[in-house]
Amino acid sequence: MNDQLLLTPDQRDALQEVTNIAMGQAGAQLAQILEVFVQLSVPRINITESSSIATSILQLVGTPQSVTAVRQAFSGTLRGEAMVVYDQNGCRDLADLMGYEDDIDRDSERELLLDVGNVLVGACLNGIAELLGAKLSFSAPTIMAEDVEVGRLINPQQLTWNYALLVEVHFTLEVRDFTCHLMTLMPEESIVALKSALDAFMENL
Amino acid sequence: MTESPADFIVSEINAGIFMLDRQYRVLLWNRFMAQHSDLDAETVIGRNLFELFPDLPQKWLVKKIDSVFVLKNFAFTSWEQRPYLFRFRHNRPITGGIDYMRQNFTFMPMRNAQGEVEAVVVTLLDATDSAIYQTMMQAAMRKLEESSNRDGLTGVFNRRYIDTRIFDEIQRIGRYQAAPFSVVLLDLDHFKRINDTYGHLAGDEVLREVARRVLPGLREPDVFGRYGGEEFILILPQTDLEGARSAAERIRFAIGAEAIVCGEQHIQVTASLGVASFLPPFSSAAEVTQAADEALYQSKHNGRNRVSVYPAQQSQTG
Amino acid sequence: MPTPILVVDDSVMARKMLIKALPAGWDVEITQAGNGVEALAAYRAGKAEVMFLDLTMPELDGYGVLETLQAEGLNSFVIVVSADIQPLARERVKQLGALAFVKKPVDPAQIEAILREYGIAL
Numbered sequence: 269m270n271d272q273l274l275l276t277p278d279q280r281d282a283l284q285e286v287t288n289i290a291m292g293q294a295g296a297q298l299a300q301i302l303e304v305f306v307q308l309s310v311p312r313i314n315i316t317e318s319s320s321i322a323t324s325i326l327q328l329v330g331t332p333q334s335v336t337a338v339r340q341a342f343s344g345t346l347r348g349e350a351m352v353v354y355d356q357n358g359c360r361d362l363a364d365l366m367g368y369e370d371d372i373d374r375d376s377e378r379e380l381l382l383d384v385g386n387v388l389v390g391a392c393l394n395g396i397a398e399l400l401g402a403k404l405s406f407s408a409p410t411i412m413a414e415d416v417e418v419g420r421l422i423n424p425q426q427l428t429w430n431y432a433l434l435v436e437v438h439f440t441l442e443v444r445d446f447t448c449h450l451m452t453l454m455p456e457e458s459i460v461a462l463k464s465a466l467d468a469f470m471e472n473l
Numbered sequence: 474m475t476e477s478p479a480d481f482i483v484s485e486i487n488a489g490i491f492m493l494d495r496q497y498r499v500l501l502w503n504r505f506m507a508q509h510s511d512l513d514a515e516t517v518i519g520r521n522l523f524e525l526f527p528d529l530p531q532k533w534l535v536k537k538i539d540s541v542f543v544l545k546n547f548a549f550t551s552w553e554q555r556p557y558l559f560r561f562r563h564n565r566p567i568t569g570g571i572d573y574m575r576q577n578f579t580f581m582p583m584r585n586a587q588g589e590v591e592a593v594v595v596t597l598l599d600a601t602d603s604a605i606y607q608t609m610m611q612a613a614m615r616k617l618e619e620s621s622n623r624d625g626l627t628g629v630f631n632r633r634y635i636d637t638r639i640f641d642e643i644q645r646i647g648r649y650q651a652a653p654f655s656v657v658l659l660d661l662d663h664f665k666r667i668n669d670t671y672g673h674l675a676g677d678e679v680l681r682e683v684a685r686r687v688l689p690g691l692r693e694p695d696v697f698g699r700y701g702g703e704e705f706i707l708i709l710p711q712t713d714l715e716g717a718r719s720a721a722e723r724i725r726f727a728i729g730a731e732a733i734v735c736g737e738q739h740i741q742v743t744a745s746l747g748v749a750s751f752l753p754p755f756s757s758a759a760e761v762t763q764a765a766d767e768a769l770y771q772s773k774h775n776g777r778n779r780v781s782v783y784p785a786q787q788s789q790t791g
Numbered sequence: 792m793p794t795p796i797l798v799v800d801d802s803v804m805a806r807k808m809l810i811k812a813l814p815a816g817w818d819v820e821i822t823q824a825g826n827g828v829e830a831l832a833a834y835r836a837g838k839a840e841v842m843f844l845d846l847t848m849p850e851l852d853g854y855g856v857l858e859t860l861q862a863e864g865l866n867s868f869v870i871v872v873s874a875d876i877q878p879l880a881r882e883r884v885k886q887l888g889a890l891a892f893v894k895k896p897v898d899p900a901q902i903e904a905i906l907r908e909y910g911i912a913l
């Protein structure tokens with residue numbers, strides 16, 4: 269791999285902290301929507317090769333299980349895609365917490381997953397962008413996969429990049445075994461842009 | 474007066490653009506919105522969106538718009554979940570088969586110098602064409618799937634499909650503690666002799682006619698298919714051994730009641746049937762079809778044209 | 792004599808940001824810790840008259856530090872510095888004996904106001 273893509277320990281530390289701050293804002297919004305306390309995770313960051321993306325995602329989610337995922341593209345100073353991955357319990361719990369009884373229909377459930385995904389992606393990435401002085405805009409979120417094995421969320425054969433930066437945070441609830449993962453993927457050229465934004469940020473401290 | 478290029482584009486673009494303040498009053502209304510709503514900008518500017526369009530899903534839309542003001546984040550809606558917000562006509566009035574224009578919306582926060590959101594800009598994209606293509610594609614996919622599930626000769630389900638349905642039934646029992654299902658295997662008696670005597674074309678017609686005679690007697694959830702050669706299979710959801718036995722008897726009678734007419738020929742056909750229920754200790758599709766096959770063998774062994782059930786003691790364990 | 796203060800955060804940058812936000816002219820002796828376990832060791836060594844404590848950390852998190860301090864009889868001014876801005880997080884750390892809560896990214900004016908309020912710095 270090109271060394272230019274590797275994050276220095278300082279850049280990694282800065283990205284982790286910036287992500288942590290942004291995640292706090294996303295978590296607070298999720299807590300407000302669901303009216304429950306949301307536990308935040310320590311952000312995990314790694315550079316992944318396209319051929320091993322499936323394994324990376326599986327490792328971050330932890331156990332092989334069936335999931336539903338929402339994807340959303342962002343562009344501007346940084347370019348990439350964010351995914352929000354919900355497990356089966358996650359989908360049901362979300363509907364439950366939002367006050368739907370068992371009667372939620374498929375379309376309302378999808379709309380709910382899209383809306384929550386949009387809030388998490390927007391809050392987290394806007395938070396990062398704001399701290400780094402970057403500008404972002406977002407495309408409409410779409411359902412990426414429903415009830416699909418985690419390891420098969422992304423088909424490595426369809427990818428046009430070699431390396432990507434993968435940033436993962438997850439939100440859990442104390443009261444239920446709800447977990448959803450927010451994964452942000454940025455291809456090579458965005459990694460370079462992100463590295464210089466991080467350097468500028470640290471210099472201004 | 475000359476317009477700026479940006480004003481010109483906002484006004485003339487073939488997409489809806491409008492802008493709302495915190496009280497949902499219209500601040501901007503482009504030509505696309507005016508044309509489709511029959512309300513021009515002068516009429517709507519300054520007025521409350523929900524008073525202008527009482528049909529809008531107000532409670533839901535207010536939540537959406539408020540979220541943009543509060544979270545300072547983009548929001549979206551897709552026609553796939555919510556086909557339309559405004560009852561606009563679309564440009565496929567003849568061939569569309571769709572009532573109103575399908576609409577994708579983007580809600581964007583417009584910030585002032587202090588970073589506060591002062592207004593929400595909404596764009597509306599006409600997604601009617603995508604919706605029509607998607608409907609057409611789904612219909613084609615359904616047909617394709619359907620045809621790949623069917624036996625080419627008789628038109629009833631094929632073995633591949635039957636196997637997945639048995640698997641589904643077993644899953645259903647595991648998940649919902651649904652009542653057990655039963656399986657009936659059916660084999661035409663002396664089919665080789667029919668082929669040898671009347672020819673293969675007649676044999677094919679016999680298979681088709683047998684399928685035609687079985688189908689009218691089935692309930693809606695029952696699944697009937699060709700399992701190979703002259704063998705057919707029937708899955709009876711939520712049916713115990715006794716229920717399955719009487720269904721099998723009705724089928725035996727329907728098949729053998731009258732000779733099958735094939736050109737000049739009148740061919741008398743009978744069938745042997747074997748019945749088994751999916752009950753403990755069965756845990757797989759193979760076990761229950763194997764049991765039905767053993768019962769079918771009993772019918773053949775005992776003189777054909779009859780129904781046998783898998784050992785009776787099994788029905789007491791359920 | 793300088794005031795011994797402890798800055799606890801798993802991020803080096805976050806610690807740097809916080810130290811930069813401390814009031815100018817405050818005579819302090821700064822110790823840094825990268826997780827809860829290190830923080831407790833520094834506290835026991837008397838390095839933490841004032842502690843700036845992050846919540847989400849590996850090893851032992853901020854809640855764990857507060858619980859331990861409370862169980863052993865708290866003798867430190869703890870100011871929680873966190874990205875977790877849920878009202879309930881604020882409430883919880885106060886119940887666990889934290890003096891104040893500061894959200895990230897830190898605002899120097901807010902830190903100074905807190906220190907003045909409790910008469911810690913000049």
